[in-house]
Amino acid sequence: MSGNDEKRAAAEKAALLVEPGMKVGLGTGSTAALLVDALGRRWTEGLRFLAVATSEATHRQAEALGIRLATLDEEPTLDLTIDGADEIGPGLALVKGGGGALLREKLVAAASGRMVVIADASKRVATLGRFPLPIEIMPFGAETTRRRVASLLEAEAGRPVDLSLRAGKDGAPFVTDGQHWILDAALGRIADPARLAGSLKSVLGVVEHGLFVDMAEAALIGTPDGVMEETREGQARPGDSSTCA
Numbered sequence: 001m002s003g004n005d006e007k008r009a010a011a012e013k014a015a016l017l018v019e020p021g022m023k024v025g026l027g028t029g030s031t032a033a034l035l036v037d038a039l040g041r042r043w044t045e046g047l048r049f050l051a052v053a054t055s056e057a058t059h060r061q062a063e064a065l066g067i068r069l070a071t072l073d074e075e076p077t078l079d080l081t082i083d084g085a086d087e088i089g090p091g092l093a094l095v096k097g098g099g100g101a102l103l104r105e106k107l108v109a110a111a112s113g114r115m116v117v118i119a120d121a122s123k124r125v126a127t128l129g130r131f132p133l134p135i136e137i138m139p140f141g142a143e144t145t146r147r148r149v150a151s152l153l154e155a156e157a158g159r160p161v162d163l164s165l166r167a168g169k170d171g172a173p174f175v176t177d178g179q180h181w182i183l184d185a186a187l188g189r190i191a192d193p194a195r196l197a198g199s200l201k202s203v204l205g206v207v208e209h210g211l212f213v214d215m216a217e218a219a220l221i222g223t224p225d226g227v228m229e230e231t232r233e234g235q236a237r238p239g240d241s242s243t244c245a
Contacts, residue, residue: 006120006222007084011035013220013227014082014118015042018049023075025108026062027083028055028101031118035082040065052078054108055101056177072111081112085119086210088219089128092117092232093193097134097210100166100176106208109215117219124221128193132184134166134210135200139173139181145205146183152199153185162186180207 011031015038018024026036036058039051043066051067052075053059062069083105087095094117096102109115137145146163153161166174166182173181190196190211197211219230 003120003122006224007031007118008034008222009227010118010120010220010222012038014116015039017080017082017116018042018047020048022049022080023070023078024049024051025078025081025083025112025115026051026053026058027081027118028053028058028105029084029099031084031120032058032082033061035118036061036065036067040067043067050075052108052111054081054083054104055099057099058101072108076111078108078112079114081109081115082118083109083115085117085123085212085216085219086131087128088117088119088124088216088221088230089190089193090126091214092216092219092230093128093214094212094216095128095131095133095190095210096212097136097182098131100134100174100182102134102210103136103176103178103180103208106212106215109212114218115216117216119219119221121221121223127189127191128211129187129190132164132186133190135183135185136176136178136180136207136209137183138205138207139179141205142173142181145203148203148205149183149185149200152203153187156196156199157187157189178207 011034085094086098168174194213200209
């Protein structure tokens with residue numbers, strides 16, 4: 001299978017986890033978009049559930065498919081969130097935020113009884129850090145915050161780290177749905193994701209970061225041999241919706 005085929009297979013397998021009456025968080029990104037499409041098809045077949053979207057883009061997509069939507073304020077406790085990832089490391093530690101929705105993604109995941117990640121095989125890595133780590137910051141005092149983050153990352157990595165302000169399509173800073181900016185940190189390797197996650201949260205001006213540690217319960221990963229399920233403990237087996245429920 002191609003990468004897109006692997007994503008689609010994982011998304012369609014994950015869509016089978018949604019049961020009637022569930023309250024479900026819908027992720028953001030290319031793989032999550034395939035999930036929403038699959039759930040849209042199940043909706044037309046009669047499945048009824050309530051969804052909370054992690055971004056305006058996902059909300060618009062789900063709304064166009066007729067899926068019933070609510071806000072996290074209206075439904076503060078969810079049964080399940082299904083989302084993609086930019087990297088999946090040991091223990092299902094994740095790097096997320098390539099699509100710019102990391103804050104809402106983390107809020108929705110934290111409100112859920114379970115989080116399941118969907119991805120193609122290229123997202124599975126032995127050590128996080130190959131994908132630049134998104135760090136969401138306040139626009140006010142952005143340069144001061146950038147310097148604080150750069151100093152912290154240099155101390156963590158033992159060397160200067162390439163830290164860039166993400167640009168939008170017009171060349172101006174990319175603006176998240178929460179009206180924040182994003183710094184992308186090219187770390188190369190994150191030896192201790194939990195420690196770095198805690199350190200970044202302590203930096204004044206940082207709103208959130210793209211390290212999701214101890215949040216995902218399982219991952220459905222599309223591979224050339226089919227969809228594999230991996231648990232936080234590292235157990236891998238052929239994907240089967242009955243094993244994930």
